[in-house]
Amino acid sequence: MKHKNNQNNETTQNIVKNSTNNLLQQNALYTIIAIFFGFVVGGIFLWSAGFSPFEAYMKLFSSVFSRPKYLIWSVIYATPLIFTGLSVAFSYKMGVFNIGAEGQFVVGSLAALCVGILVDLPPLLHVTLCILAAFAAGMIWSFLVAVLRVRFGINEVLSFIMFNWIAFYLSNYIVNTESIHKAGGGEASKDIRESARILLPQSVQNILKNDKANYGIFLAIIAAVAIWFILTKTTLGYRVLAVGLNPHAARYGGINSNRTMYIAMSLSGALAALGGAVQLMGNSMRISQFAGQEGYGFQGITVALIASSHPIGCIFAGLFYGAMKYGGSKLNLIDAPTEVIDIIMGTIVLFIAISHVFRYLITKRLQKKEGK
Amino acid sequence: MEKTSHIDPNVVAVQMTDIVKKFGNFVANDHISLTVHKGEVHAILGENGAGKSTLMNILYGLYKPTSGSISIFGSPVHIESPRQAIELGIGMVHQHFMLVEPFTVTENIILGMEPTNGITVDIKKARRQVLELSERYGMHVDPDAKIEDISVGMQQRVEILKVLYRGANILILDEPTSSLTPQEIEELIDIIHNLTADGKTVLLITHKLKEIKAAADKCTIIRQGKYIDTVDVQAVSEHELASMMVGRDVQFKVDKKPIEPGEVIIDVQDLHARDYRGVEVLKGLNLKVRRGEIVGLAGVDGNGQTELVEILTGLRKGESGKVIIEGKDLLNADAHKLFDNGVSSIPADRQKHGLVLDYSVAYNLVLQNYERPPFSKHGILKKDAIFQHAAELVDKFDIRGADGGIKEAGKLSGGNQQKIIIAREVTNDKDLLIAVNPTRGLDVGAIEFVHRYIVEQRNKNKAVLLVSFELDEIMSLSDRIEVIHNGRIVGSVTGEQADEKVLGLMMAGGGNHETQE
C-alpha cells in the first residue's frame, strides 16, 4: 500500500536508486548505446576493408566540426531530414507507419518547383506560395492513402509504396516537360526563380562562409515546436495519441478515429512535403531526373526512431543524421566508402529496435533485487 | 442430481505435495497438496487470484514450482513443459480457447501431432480419428466445420477433443462453463461423466458453486494461495463452499430500496442488425428501460447482446428499427451523439474499450469530456483542471495505485481499473447507464463496490441496463429481467419472480410462445 507522501520518507539511498532506475528507463540512454554500437560495427567493416577506423572517424568528425562552413553544411543537410523525421514521428504516434514519406517529400518539392518556376511574385509572397503549394501537395498525397485505408480497407503500407513510386515517376515526367525542363539538354529542370529561394541574405552568408546557408532550419524548428505543442497541449493531440494507443477505447469514448486519421495523416504528409520544398528552395534549386529514390523519406524513419518519435528529439536526431551524411560524403577523400554511413545508421536503427528488450530485462532485474 | 461415481480408490492419478510457487516475493501457492484418484472429478475452488490457475499451470508444465513434488500414477515427475505434460497424459482445456479460427475442427485437433502420409498431412485419417473420438464420448462434432463458424459450446468440445487426441488420461478444465447455456453446461457434465466412465480423471478449476455440486466428486478449496480443505461435494452446501472460498459469510443479495420506476428513458423498437458476414443477429428486438430501475438482460454470449450494446453505444450500425432516447430516435447515431443525449456505459472489456492503458488515470477520467470546459478551451487542454478532477475522483472512489491521477492506468490492478471506469461513468451521471459484465474478473471486494454504485445510480432515479453472463448477478441486482435469445427478447420476469431454471430455459430458447426461426 502506497503512502501519499512518499517523498518525505525516502532516504538519500532511495532517491539515488530511483533516479538510477529512471535513467535506465529513459530511451535516451539506449539510443546513445545504439549509436555507440553503430560506430563499432562500422568500425569493424572499415577495419576489415583495410581502413583505420580511427582515421576514418577522425575524418568524419573533422569534416563536420573543423570549420563553420562545414557545420552549416551539416545543418543544411539536416533540415529536410528534420521534416521527414517529424512526418514519420507524428504519424507513428497515431499508430500509422508513414513509409510514404518518400513520395510525400517528392510531391512537395515538385509543387514548390512548379510554383517556383512558373509563377512570378515578389519574394515573400513567392516563398509563401511555394510552401503552401508543397503543404497542400503533401496533404493530398497522404490523404488519398488515408481514404484508401478507411473507405476501402486497403493496407496503407501497400498504398504508400505505390504512391512513392508514382510520385517518383511523376517527378521524372514533370522535370522533362517543356515548361519545366532546362533548355539546352541535360537531365534537370530549370532553376527556381530567385524570389522563391530561402537563402539567407548575402551578408549573413558571408559571415557563415556558406553560400547555401538558408533559413529552412528555422522553419524546421518551428514545425517541430508546433508538432510538440499539438501533441502535448491540444485536444487534437489527445485524440491522435488516444487513437494510436487504443483505437477501440478512443472510439468508445466518442473520438471519431476516421476523422482523426484523415487529419493526422494529412498533416504528416504535409510535413514530409515541406521537407521537400525546403530542400529545393534552400539547397538544390532544381530537380533532376533520378535513377532511384533519393531516400529522404527512409532517412526520416531513422530520424524518428533515434528521436523516439519525440518532435523536439527530431531536431537533434535530424542534426545528427545531417552531420553524418555530410561528413560521410567527405570520406571518399581518404578513399573510404561513404556507404559505411548507411551501415552505421542501419545498425543504430536495429539496435534501437531491440533495445526495449534490454530495458525490460534490466528493470526486471532491478525490481527483483529490490524485492518488489 | 444423483450420479454414479467412477472413482478407483486404489489408484492415485495425481499427487501434488507441498507445492510452493513464488513470483518474486509474491507467494501464489503456499504449501498446497492435492490428491486425486483415477476416475475422479475433482474441483479446485477459489476466487480470482487465489492461486488455483497457478497450481494447475504447474501441473501442466507452464510453470515450475519453487518447491514441492508431483507424482503421476505413482511415479514422481518433474514437469518442465506442456509437451512433457502431454506425454504424461495430462491435457489442459484453457478458459480462453486456443483455436485457430480459419482452420477446421480436424485441423485444430491434430495441430502439432498431424498424421502423415509420406510428407503430406493425412487429413482423411485425421478425420476418421476425430469422428471416432467424438462419438465415443458423445460429442457430435462436425470435423470439417471451420472454428469461426461454430458455436462456443462446440468450440469447447474441440478443445476437449484436442487433449483426448493426444492421449490424455488426466484432463484439466479451466473455468469450462463461463460461456455456456445451462443446457450446454448439462451436456458438458454428461461428457465429463462419459470421460470418467472410461477411466479418465478430470480436474475442474472453477468458482461456479452450482457446477461443482452438479459435476464434482470432491472439491479442494484454495484461498489466497493457501490450502483450506478438501471436501466431499455431496456433504456440503453451496453456502458452505462459498464461505470457505471467501473466508467470511457471503452476501448473495444486494439490498435495494423499493422504487416506483418513472418515465421510459430508452425505448428500443423492432431493432434489426446484421454482423459483418451479413447474418442477422438482431431480429426485431424490443426493450424499454425506465428511470429508477435496473433492467437485467440475461442471455448466453452470442445471442445478440453484444451487438445490441454496440448499437446503443454508437459502435455499430443497426439495419432498421428505432432507438428512442428521451423522445429522440437515435438509431445509428455515433458514440459522441449518444453520449450527449444521455447514454453512458461500462464496457465489457475494460482494457480494450474502457481505458487507454498508456494514458494517465487523469486523462482516462476525461475520455469523453476532454473537449468540453473546464478540461479544454479553444482546442487547448487545461491540465490543471484535468488533474484536479482526477484527484477528487481518486479520493472519492478510493482508486488505489493511481498516485493522485498521474499513474498510467495500465499499472493499476484490474479492480482499480474498473473503479476508474465506474468513477468516470458515475460522474458523467447520464440518464442511462449500460453496464456490460461489469464484474468480470474481479474479486469479491471489487464486485461489491461495482454493485453498490450500479444500485446507487438506480436509486438516484437513473435508468440502468445490466447485461451480464452471470445469472446470479442479474438475479441479485435487477428489478426486471429480460431474456435475450437468438436476437430477440423471449421472456420477461420481475426480480422477485426470477427462477433460475425458468430463466435458463428461456436463455436456451425453450419454454415460451414465440416461434423459433
Add this chain to the structure above:
Amino acid sequence: MQELIKNLGLIINATLIATPPLLYAALGSTFSERSGVVNIGIEGMMTIGAFVGAAVAHFTSNAWLAFLCGGLVGALFGLIHAIACVSFGADQTISGTAINFLAPGVAIFVCKALFDQSSDTPPLDTAQKLPKLFNGVFKVGSFGNNVFNTYVATYLAFVAVAIVWFIIYRTRFGMHLRAVGEHPKACETQGINVIRTRYIAVIASGFLAGLGGAYVTLCTVSQFRPSVIVGQGFIAIAAVIFGKFTPQGAMRACLLFGLCNGLKVLLGSSNIISPNLISMIPYVVTIITLVLFVGKSRVPAASGKPYVKQK
C-alpha cells in the same frame, strides 16, 4: 498479323524477364507473412543477393553457384531480421527498414573494397551468366525464341510457386506455419515451436529474396550496380498483399507487374508516351484493381506482433 505476333512475343519475353525477381521475392515474403512476421527488408536482401551473385559469378564463373550464394547471403540477412524480430521482439517494420539500409550499404561497401573503389561489378559475359533453356533451338527473333528461350531460372521461379504451394498447404510444416501466423499461443500450447517456425520462415524469405536479386544480375543486367534493385522488393510485398498471401495469388500479381514492365519495354521504344508515365502503370493499376475489387486481404491474425513466451 505477323507484326502482332512478333510484338506479342516481345511482350511475353519482357514479362518473363521482369517477373522472376519479383516472384522469388514474393514467394519468400509469403512464407514470412504467413508466419506472422512482416519483412519489408526484402529490398535490401535482394540488393545484396544481386551483388553477391554478380561477384561470385565473376570470380568463379559458376553461375549456379553464384545464384545459390545470392540466396545464402539473403538468408543471412533474413537471419538478422529473425533474431531482431522473433527473438528480441523488435518492431518488424523498423527492423526491415534497418536492413534496407544495412544490406545495400554492406553490398556497395564490399563492392568498392573488392573492385577498386567501383560501386559496379565488372560485367559478366554469357558464359558466366545463368543459362537459357532452349538456346539455339529456335530462330533468333522468332516468336518461339522470344517466348520459350528464356532462362532456366525463370522456369524455376514458376516451379517454385508449385513447391511453395505444396509446402504451405500439404505438409506438416506448412500447417504449423499457417497456424503460427494466426494464433501463436495456441500453437505453443500444442507443442509447436513458434520461434523455430518463424525463424525458418524468415530465413527462407531472405533466401528467396536473395535469389530474386541474383537473378537480376545473373540474367538480365549482367552486372551489379547500386541501382539494379530499384523497388522490386517493395513491389513484391505489394504483390503478396495483392495476392492475398497465397503463392498462386502472388504469382498472378507478379505477372501483372511483370506485364506492365513488358509493356514499358514495347511502348518505350516507340516514344508515343513518356516512359515515365508508362512506368507508373503497374502502381496505378494495383490501386485501381484493389479499389474496384474491394481487396480486403485477410491478413494473418498474428501478423506484425512479436510473440512473447510466458514462463
